[in-house]
Amino acid sequence: MKKKGLLVVLSGPSGVGKNTVCDQLLTSYSNLEYSISMTTRSPRIGETDGENYHFVSKEEFQTMIANDGLLEWAEVFGNFYGTPQSFVDRRLEQGKDVVLEIDIQGALQVKKKRPDGVFIFLLPPSLQELRHRIKKRGTEDDDAMSKRLEAAKSEINTVFQYDYTIINTDIQQTADWIYSVISAEKCNVDRVGETLVKEVINGE
Amino acid sequence: MKKKGLLVVLSGPSGVGKNTVCDQLLTSYSNLEYSISMTTRSPRIGETDGENYHFVSKEEFQTMIANDGLLEWAEVFGNFYGTPQSFVDRRLEQGKDVVLEIDIQGALQVKKKRPDGVFIFLLPPSLQELRHRIKKRGTEDDDAMSKRLEAAKSEINTVFQYDYTIINTDIQQTADWIYSVISAEKCNVDRVGETLVKEVINGE
Numbered sequence: 001m002k003k004k005g006l007l008v009v010l011s012g013p014s015g016v017g018k019n020t021v022c023d024q025l026l027t028s029y030s031n032l033e034y035s036i037s038m039t040t041r042s043p044r045i046g047e048t049d050g051e052n053y054h055f056v057s058k059e060e061f062q063t064m065i066a067n068d069g070l071l072e073w074a075e076v077f078g079n080f081y082g083t084p085q086s087f088v089d090r091r092l093e094q095g096k097d098v099v100l101e102i103d104i105q106g107a108l109q110v111k112k113k114r115p116d117g118v119f120i121f122l123l124p125p126s127l128q129e130l131r132h133r134i135k136k137r138g139t140e141d142d143d144a145m146s147k148r149l150e151a152a153k154s155e156i157n158t159v160f161q162y163d164y165t166i167i168n169t170d171i172q173q174t175a176d177w178i179y180s181v182i183s184a185e186k187c188n189v190d191r192v193g194e195t196l197v198k199e200v201i202n203g204e
Numbered sequence: 205m206k207k208k209g210l211l212v213v214l215s216g217p218s219g220v221g222k223n224t225v226c227d228q229l230l231t232s233y234s235n236l237e238y239s240i241s242m243t244t245r246s247p248r249i250g251e252t253d254g255e256n257y258h259f260v261s262k263e264e265f266q267t268m269i270a271n272d273g274l275l276e277w278a279e280v281f282g283n284f285y286g287t288p289q290s291f292v293d294r295r296l297e298q299g300k301d302v303v304l305e306i307d308i309q310g311a312l313q314v315k316k317k318r319p320d321g322v323f324i325f326l327l328p329p330s331l332q333e334l335r336h337r338i339k340k341r342g343t344e345d346d347d348a349m350s351k352r353l354e355a356a357k358s359e360i361n362t363v364f365q366y367d368y369t370i371i372n373t374d375i376q377q378t379a380d381w382i383y384s385v386i387s388a389e390k391c392n393v394d395r396v397g398e399t400l401v402k403e404v405i406n407g408e
Contacts, residue, residue, distance in 0.1 A: 203330050
């Protein structure tokens with residue numbers, strides 16, 4: 001019997017480095033699959049449909065919502081972003097582990113639909129370091145920055161709704177921890193105990 | 205603040221290869237500490253006190269039991285075997301991860317005292333393979349073998365009292381899975397969430 005893959009949800013406050021860590025994880029561990037989001041915003045230069053995002057019209061997106069075809073979605077500055085469920089499910093059925101890199105609101109939406117996912121929360125080493133990382137991007141003025149950090153503080157408290165948490169100090173190290181978590185979950189008795197015992201005792 | 209180490213309990217039916225896997229684990233990952241058992245049996249040729257076992261008299265062992273100084277113990281063919289608690293606790297306090305390689309009865313005793321340990325159950329690839337492994341040792345006649353395999357079947361059903369289970373096909377691979385489990389448990393939100401959130405928010 002083909003074993004189902006794991007749904008791995010990677011989240012954390014904005015600025016923590018989710019995206020960079022996710023890239024490193026997929027580069028280091030090429031057996032993992034990345035879930036490509038769907039969006040109604042226009043492609044930026046260099047972005048490819050089906051690689052960075054699935055680019056769709058607002059009508060297509062609304063139809064997806066109406067058909068319950070998204071694991072999570074949100075509207076940000078008039079654009080829609082979401083995770084198509086069918087792509088994820090197809091890969092999981094094929095036994096592949098699928099990584100979703102999404103913001104905290106999205107992750108908590110997925111948790112309601114898929115409590116059997118593996119939920120990982122990235123923490124910054126400190127709030128000062130988070131401020132430093134956001135500043136380096138150079139996209140926020142001082143006022144926006146203060147709001148971002150206040151938001152991060154309350155976001156950090158959602159960590160207790162996740163299964164695992166990792167302080168993102170070193171990108172490669174964080175990617176390796178995440179892969180350890182995925183490996184460990186494949187030995188979790190609640191997940192695999194019954195199947196394995198049957199295999200061993202009945203030689204199935 | 206020094207983080208406490210993890211108590212890792214490695215168990216499984218006899219013949220599954222606990223001992224070999226444990227040796228490989230400690231060779232590959234030298235940061236782990238092995239908990240040395242205490243016994244009243246005489247040292248065999250080549251065995252060193254404090255390395256293979258702590259060899260003690262029956263009186264000393266009885267005193268340990270009376271003082272609740274053992275995490276688990278059993279009498280086998282008139283000899284006593286047990287795990288001294290103080291050694292384990294000292295290492296855990298120092299932040300070291302301590303590996304106990306013990307039989308199923310022992311593991312379940314430890315679980316009652318230390319439910320926060322990480323309990324790992326090794327499974328054989330099949331009952332035929334378990335028979336083959338026991339046979340290779342050449343210590344059992346046919347009748348004893350049948351009893352051993354019957355016992356193994358019911359022992360395997362205790363797997364649901366453990367946290368993780370691994371089919372021991374390849375020794376190095378099993379050791380690597382165990383190390384992944386240990387790494388993952390260090391990111392378990394229930395274990396480290398509160399401490400890490402405090403560290404990040406208060407810069408502690």
